[in-house]
Every structure is written in structure tokens, then in C-alpha cells.
Amino acid sequence: MKLFLKTVKTAVSCAIATALLCCGCGAAGAWRGAEENPGTAQRDGGHADSAGHTVGEPWQYADTAMGTVVQQTIYTKDEEKAEDFAEQAMEVLRRLEREQISWRLDTSEVYRANTYAGSEDGFLLSEELSVLLESCQLLWERSDGAFDVTLGAAIRLWNIDKWAAGEAVEDFLPPSEEELARALATCGSQRMRLVREASAGPLRLFLPKGTQLDLGAVGKGLAMENLNRLLIQHPDVTAAVISLGGSILTYGSKPDDSPWRVGIVNPFDTSDSIGILTLEGQWCISTSGDYERYVDLDGVRYHHILDPKTGAPAVSEVRGVTILMKDGLLDDGLSTACFILGPEKGMALTEQYGAEALFVMADGRLELSEGMKQYFTENQNRK
Numbered sequence: 001m002k003l004f005l006k007t008v009k010t011a012v013s014c015a016i017a018t019a020l021l022c023c024g025c026g027a028a029g030a031w032r033g034a035e036e037n038p039g040t041a042q043r044d045g046g047h048a049d050s051a052g053h054t055v056g057e058p059w060q061y062a063d064t065a066m067g068t069v070v071q072q073t074i075y076t077k078d079e080e081k082a083e084d085f086a087e088q089a090m091e092v093l094r095r096l097e098r099e100q101i102s103w104r105l106d107t108s109e110v111y112r113a114n115t116y117a118g119s120e121d122g123f124l125l126s127e128e129l130s131v132l133l134e135s136c137q138l139l140w141e142r143s144d145g146a147f148d149v150t151l152g153a154a155i156r157l158w159n160i161d162k163w164a165a166g167e168a169v170e171d172f173l174p175p176s177e178e179e180l181a182r183a184l185a186t187c188g189s190q191r192m193r194l195v196r197e198a199s200a201g202p203l204r205l206f207l208p209k210g211t212q213l214d215l216g217a218v219g220k221g222l223a224m225e226n227l228n229r230l231l232i233q234h235p236d237v238t239a240a241v242i243s244l245g246g247s248i249l250t251y252g253s254k255p256d257d258s259p260w261r262v263g264i265v266n267p268f269d270t271s272d273s274i275g276i277l278t279l280e281g282q283w284c285i286s287t288s289g290d291y292e293r294y295v296d297l298d299g300v301r302y303h304h305i306l307d308p309k310t311g312a313p314a315v316s317e318v319r320g321v322t323i324l325m326k327d328g329l330l331d332d333g334l335s336t337a338c339f340i341l342g343p344e345k346g347m348a349l350t351e352q353y354g355a356e357a358l359f360v361m362a363d364g365r366l367e368l369s370e371g372m373k374q375y376f377t378e379n380q381n382r383k
């Protein structure tokens, strides 16, 4: 039995190179929006092999993992190799969720670490989570607390996991002030202690009672890191684009050496794009926005990025922010932090990481870091 729903290969297979950064959007929506952009890369003719696959065209797969749609576009010689890679990639993502980052599954490291909150002995982390949490703590410091992986209690209170873009959430009621205050009293990365036991190796995590980790803001970043590693182990795959909701990884060069063209979703109309990034080789692109997961109630939008100061959805002049960098992990974390911080503080932060940023403001203005300008072409007909 095939593990994947293989998307139909069409003459417009260039669509993959223009996947929209649209959390949870389906494949069709992804390329429809990108196709509306002027100058979309066109593929050269190519010729069909015996299996009916046009030589030089990629293989495409769509499936779900980590609560989002995963779209893979894989450039390799034959279908068997493509399928083999695509299956391994899905297993990597599912393992990541199951064994490392889920707060919900009792098989995961984060789940187990949370059960040790309040324990005097703490919890010995794996090497990978040690590196991750150390980076998260530094990002917390540098973002002035805007990015915080200890918001677990507040996030549970809002029931964010149940939200999806534009879907009605039954019986939604914002938490009361008292509930928020109680949850917030357990939050804050100043409460998280990471202790190195030897000069190298894993760290021991100490959390006070009630403090709960939530790695939702860096999960896709960790996934991009893992997928990049998997790609390097597969020299047969010469190029790929993998989209995980709001995060996209590009890798290698297409057979015709044309660049990747990645559309960025327009927060004002998620079927439209705000513009396109034209990129060569390996990049990670992450977007955070108030249109990805939310509930609208009585004219108020409750979205999934919380301000650690209030425990409530961040009130921001930003509708969406896209971060471009080589490193996946921090790319994802930075987009969340920058949504809360806004362009001025956000750009100062991204500069420290050598990342580029693009902010879509609530009044429709775009704010770009200097370095972003060379990659970004605005969609002049955006809605």
C-alpha cells in the first residue's frame, strides 16, 4: 500500500518551486496563488519516459505530519528513489513528533521532561534537545522574553491545538483573567535551568512545579534541520522543496539551474501572495502570522502566538512575518519572536542571527531588512 497521496503531475509542475507559505493550505491552493504571480518560472519541454514521467520534472507527494500538510517536490532520476526518500522524510517527521517534541504524546521527550517539573533531580535531555533548548533560552534572552518555550500552561488554557485557520471552534470562550494569571505564574524561561554535567554532552533540565514546555514555535524548524540532514544522506536527490505549513526548505539546484521561487502568503487574502522570494540552493523560510491558526469571536481575532507578558494572543501591528536563513531551527523560532516584537526590534534581533526578515504590517505596508530586498519581488497586483 502506498503511504502517500501522490499529487497529479501536470504541465505546471513549476508550481512546486512557488509553494506559498500558507499554513495548512492544500497543494492546489498553493500553486494557484503562486501562478497568479507574474514571471512564474516555466519549465522547459522535457520528454516523457516509459512511465509517462517527463524527464527533468520532479516527483511530488503530499501527506500530513506534525499537524500540517507536508508537500514534497523531489528531483531525482527515478520514481523508486523519489518514493523511498519521500517515505523516509515522512518517517523522520513522524518520529520527531512522536519521540521528541509532542507535549501530548507520552512517548515524547518533551512530554517526559514536563512530568519532571518540580523534581529535584531534573531531567537528563538528549543531545538534540539540549542544543535546541539552549538555543531557545538564548532566543528568549535576545528577544527580551517575546519568544518563550515555557508557555505550556498558557497555551493549554487557550486550547490552541484545537484551532485551525478559518474553522469554527465550538464553545470557544477566552480564559478568565484569574485563569490567565494562574497559568502565567508558571511561565517564563527564567524558571528553566539547563545544567551542563560535563564539559560536553547533554544538559540536565530543571523546571519548577507547574512549568510546562511547549516547542510548537520551533518544531518545524527542527523538522527542517532533520530533513536537510536526510537530503545530504541521499546524493541521488539532487534538489528538493519541502513545505511544512508555514515553513519551507529548499535544497540543491533544479536540472535547468533555474532558481527556486517561493511565494509568500498574503495575510489579507490567504489565496493570494504578497510577493515572491527568488532563491538559489539551500534555504529555510518560515512565516508566522495571525491567519494561520485562530478563532474569531465577537469581532476579535484570537490567534496562536501569545505575548508572554499577558498570556494572551499578541497584539501586534504585524499580520505576518517571514524569516529567511540557512538554519531551520532558528528560522522558525525567529518568525514567532518577530511577530511579537514588530519590525524595529525584530530586525535588530534577526541581524544577530544573520537572518533576513519581511514584515507585512496591519496597514498593508511591507518592511524588509536590507538583505531581504535582493531576494524579494513584490506582487504588484496583491489584494
Ligand code: ADP
Binding pocket: 023, 146, 147, 148, 149, 151, 155, 160, 214, 215, 216, 217, 218, 220, 245, 246, 287, 288, 289, 292, 293, 304, 305, 306, 307, 308, 332, 333, 335, 336, 340
Ligand atoms: P506555527 O506553529 O503555525 O508554525 P509558529 O511557528 O509561529 O506557528 O508557532 C506558534 C506556536 O508556538 C503556537 O501554536 C504555540 O504552540 C507556540 N507559541 C505561541 N506563542 C509563543 C511564544 N511567544 N513563544 C514561543 N512559543 C509560542
Ligand code: MG
Binding pocket: 216, 217, 218, 286, 288, 331, 332, 333, 334, 335, 336
Ligand atoms: Mg515559529
